[in-house]
Amino acid sequence: MVRAALTPTRRIGQAPWRYAAYVPAVTVVLAALLSALPIISTSGWYPDFGYLVFIGWRLLRADPWPAWWAAPLGFVNDLFTGYPLGFSVALWSATMLALDLIDRRTMWRDYRTEWVLAGVLIAIDEWMQWRIAKLVDGAPPLAQMAPPLVISICVFPLFAWIISRIDAWRLGR
């Protein structure tokens, strides 16, 4: 028994994938590309996939990508989703900064606090989208933003789980 527990479970030749450092950024771009799916909806209740994956990675690891990558990644998201250019650039960079400041303060984290944190970030994202739409008189009543917000918060754990699986795969675990 003891002998079995002591034998290393890691097999020889198991190591992080060669391009492991780029996997998080690539998944964010792929998530942004989900906007190209031929879904024709007149309600706009789908989540902002790019942002969900972005904060999913950032909450899982402190350094999934160099901090300044947030800006180009946000730019890609803006291009594919049709948000006004610069919206995700600013929001995603600000998210990196905010989460770093939060990381300095918090002593420990658990699953629930991460979900709450993600919920707050998603709410900020949705509210900003609404605010920007209001600037050009294109905003629906604020109450209409509730369903997409609730849906986004509810699907976040699913995205977080997928990201943790991808993370384990890229690191060869």
Next chain:
Amino acid sequence: MATARPGWSRRAQYGLFFSFIAVIAGIIVGLILLTLSLVAPEQFQRVRGAALDVTSPITGGLHEVTATVEGLFTGAGDYWNAANQNAELKRERQAMLRRMVEARAIFQENRQLKAVLNLREHERNTIAIGRVVGSSFNSPRRFAILSAGTSDGVRVGMPVRSPDGLIGRIIDAGALASRVLLVSDRANIVPARLLRNGIPVIAQGRGDGTIDVRPLEVGRNPFKRGDIIITSGTGGLYPPLVPIGRVVKLDDDGAVALPLADPANISFAIVEPAFEPAAVAAETSAPAEAR
């Protein structure tokens, strides 16, 4: 970025400091871009068009797949109650035939009257025909992606319609695909009138797939359930007499209408030239362009 102080290494401290600077620069660049794209959206026309072209093969290809699958299911559903449907269609056809004869007579009379008045007849020509292949399903705005672009002659500002009714107007155009501001978007305001009695109204999207219609003159609510709203041609962008929506609900001083051309169900969309290009050019030079 790492957390807290990375130890006594000067190099690590500088690295942390510069990454903070880089993020703040990212925020500033983003805000500048955002301001530019809100104030002068035409600046980014080319970039946005290129992005549309990148995604258009994916969107178009997948659309074919989903359309086929959907067709199989609705096809099977149609067989399920074929007898009922058949009877109903026959009844409808009889009614339609009668209306068509009436319409033909009116059409002829109309042509004669117009000839008498020497009214200028507008050529209704089609610029391009495309499919609605995608939409802004994760945004409070209501956009659709159309599978026709500048290579087909599509330009920003052109109205888009389907045989059923008005869809919207082009706001971004790539070479292969373009983005349409739907009539159900809050920023899309269409001068319209009631088909029943010609009362001028304003149609504005509500952002949830429906349209808000208000009479131009304040007073009695002129709407009834089932009323058809058509474009009036005022403003020169949208051609007149294109159906927009059907009134489904009345409220205090207006009504809520459903678009007759449901972007999810139309088989193809027609891009037409702006109705009065001169009038539109004068209007779009004003800064109040919806974006």
